[in-house]
Amino acid sequence: MGGKSLFEKVWDEHVVVPETADTPAVFYIDLHIIHEVTTPQAFNMLRESGMQVRKPDQVLATMDHSTPTVPIENLEESLDAVSDPEPANQIRAMVKNCADFGIELHGFGSEHRGIVHVIGPEIGATQPGKTIVCGDSHSSTHGAFGAMGFGIGATMVGHVLATQCLLMRKPKSMAVNVTGKLKPGVGAKDIILALIGRIGVDGGTGHVIEYRGDTIRGLNMEERMTICNMTIEAGARAGMIAPDATTIEYLRGREKVPQGDAWDAAVERWMALASDPDASFDKEVTLDVAELEPQVTYGTNPAMVVPISRPVPNPGDNQSYRKSIDYMQVAADKPMLGTKVDVVFVGSCTNSRMTDLRNVAKILDGRKVADNVRMLIVPGSESVKKQAEQEGLDKIFTAAGAEWREAGCSMCLGMNSDKLGKGQLCVSTSNRNFEGRQGPGGRTVLASPETAAASAVAGVIADPREVI
Amino acid sequence: MEKIRQLTSQTIVLPIDDVDTDQIVPARFLTTTEREGIGVSLFADWRFDKDGNELADFPLNAPEAQGRQILVAGRNFGCGSSREHAPWAIYDFGIRAVISSEIADIFRNNSLNNGLVPVVVDTATHRWLLENPGAEVTVDVEACEVRLPDGKVATFEIEPFARHCIMEGIDQMGFLLQNLDKIEAFEQNRSWNPSLNV
């Protein structure tokens, strides 16, 4: 028997009842993160069956998806003024559900309200070795800490609320080795987009990915989160990175981490999670990023991506690809560079943290957003917002002509009031360029925060390497 | 959830690869707090024009498609968001099985939890099904087989416990609840505490 991988160590530690030929494993969940959109049906189910939430102190609750990104001081007075009735109803249901079932809610007014995948790490609830689920596919973000994070549907949200466990078969494992030194202006977002382009939107189906190699080691925690976040876009169950000194330094002193002797014991346990040198994987991929360019998508899934200077591939007789580039109104055989932009969105659980905002500020400082462009900059959480304002980034953004908003998912998905209009083209730092994802008929080009900022200034898709 | 052991129906074919759950149910329909009535949002941006009129050339709108229970979709169906509204809406429309050469993980789990059978077949069978819309096909959950009109049989895999639940029309929660004592013992024996109130 060879050694164990990071994923196998975390898996083994959470098996309550092993799987058999007839039954899946009963698998323990340490942290359950919930938001207003994918929980009401689960709470209804609990009520109908007369069940309780088994471990309310292992549930982290916030509101992010359907919340407006203009200020709400008082739920009763201002919500209806800035929200449509249905999302407002959902937000009120969340407040009631959390109160009824004894769950602490980071709602309006809490300094920790924000996007589910931003606040978990920020308050230190996301820790190495934990199993973390949320009714949201980007739960893979938490894997940056050596946790196993994955998205589940509403029925399974109900299972976890009621039992703190899920029924699961052990997924397969895949190693992604990333090597080489990144050039200036190229970052974590470009790495993950290039990887998805290479292995495809189903390249990771059935697998848990472990990202390894010197390039990954050199990234800070926020950049690692960007990579793990988009793991689901390659179809993988989860994406993980072994904890190291960078992980420990990030977590030190955060609110929800163990204190004193318990901290030392936790660090020792966390550092032992790294894959053994002789661990084996079902699949392995290597990506050399030394020559990597900034990446932009041209189609309607994240694997339809090109280096910014390279032409959009010709779809030939691939009907799905042709439908996609027709929808996007892009020309085959020409680069995306120079394409006119209507909106630039900086935000989402992929790129709304301090590293992202600082990179955007560097480019916007002393420049102006082009007249034809609306630029929204939406911090991932209230604490990111506060810190950015302490550093004066908001002043740089607004001086450049960008809108600086309240925390939330915002224009990442078209379900709150921030939406693209029909036909509008948006350079977005989010994670999905699906048809209509940012609003019916909207066209999304995924890119890094740097590429988004450079494009906002130029008014067309632009190469950030020319402005840094 | 209805019991499903075996299902025979003509197929509806949606020959598009990588259909994501944002297409199956666009985000603006996720503001509901119920699961009833979600069917109207199924493929809303592909099925209807902006005034809400049905688009004649969309496969689910064809008059002969009504009442059919098997959807044949392009490769990698159901990728993207974890929204369970996707299988709810498909089920609401009357479909009970989705056949493809590949089905995304979260969508597959969500389907199994809602009595919608995800069926992954080999690429040759998949191609034949894509090229023959309306073929009468049998999905046999008990035997894990898809039977084509020419007598050909393709096998598919389905997690045995999920299959049992689908065939009996029961939820997986019952099995978890039976194991509550083991879950409690697990919690008491572990070396660290995952509570947020440290």
Ligand code: SF4
């Ligand atoms: S920011 Fe976007 S991807 Fe992230 S949790 Fe919100 S809606 Fe989902």
